[in-house]
Amino acid sequence: MKQLQDAILKYGNAVNEHVLKVDAFLNHQIDPTLMNEMAIDIIEHFKHKEIDKVVTIESSGIAPALMVAYQLNVPLVFFKKSTSSILNGECYQSHVHSFTKNIDYILTASHDYIHADEKILFVDDFLANGEAALGAADIIKQANASMVGIAIIIEKSFQPGRERLVTEGYDVYSLARIKKMAAKHIEFIND
Ligand code: 5GP
Numbered sequence: 001m002k003q004l005q006d007a008i009l010k011y012g013n014a015v016n017e018h019v020l021k022v023d024a025f026l027n028h029q030i031d032p033t034l035m036n037e038m039a040i041d042i043i044e045h046f047k048h049k050e051i052d053k054v055v056t057i058e059s060s061g062i063a064p065a066l067m068v069a070y071q072l073n074v075p076l077v078f079f080k081k082s083t084s085s086i087l088n089g090e091c092y093q094s095h096v097h098s099f100t101k102n103i104d105y106i107l108t109a110s111h112d113y114i115h116a117d118e119k120i121l122f123v124d125d126f127l128a129n130g131e132a133a134l135g136a137a138d139i140i141k142q143a144n145a146s147m148v149g150i151a152i153i154i155e156k157s158f159q160p161g162r163e164r165l166v167t168e169g170y171d172v173y174s175l176a177r178i179k180k181m182a183a184k185h186i187e188f189i190n191d
Helices: 002-011 023-027 032-045 062-072 131-142 161-167
Strands: 053-057 076-079 091-097 104-110 119-127 146-156 172-182 185-188
Touching: 002 023, 002 032, 002 146, 002 172, 002 185, 032 062, 032 146, 032 172, 053 062, 053 131, 062 076, 062 119, 076 104, 076 131, 091 131, 104 131, 119 131, 119 161, 131 146, 131 161, 146 161, 161 172
Parallel strands: 053 076, 053 119, 119 146, 146 172
Antiparallel strands: 091 104, 172 185
16 A cells, blocks of 8 residues: 555654564554555455454554444454453453564453454554464454454565464455565565
């Protein structure tokens, strides 16, 4: 998606060859117009699929995922990164290794908000090793729901996330695919 690539080139800061900061429009300050355009693009890709619910992971996935859910007129559920006292009752849980923080966390979702047979679109800000998406997929399986697609805002294609998810049979759609990056240099895959 051209607008997103332009924003990444203008504001993106490759901290090193593996981590990109996009605080100016996604991870700290949020550009609502860009979120809206991205949601239109994601919905166009998945227009042939039935979607009952959008799922993301707190916190950086929430802004783009909310726009998608709003336009589809379905609920958004964000999975939490730790057991929270706000979550009463039974929860689904899955262990995830965080790429950026290099720590493990427990992804948690209440039984109240994911139900059997629901068709779920997962939306997240970045795809690196695929751990977050696979953890979300695990919870969705535990609930006997199905993940009908995975929409990613920025995929770092030099990392194995996409391959792992595609091998598992998921339909992965990324709005920007980064082939490689270094300080002041970001190269995209355009297909
Ligand atoms: P994965 O689980 O695919 O290894 O990593 C994806 C998650 O880690 C995303 O939800 C995102 O929050 C975070 N992440 C991975 N790589 C980056 C990156 O380069 N920049 C930022 N800002 N977050 C990242």
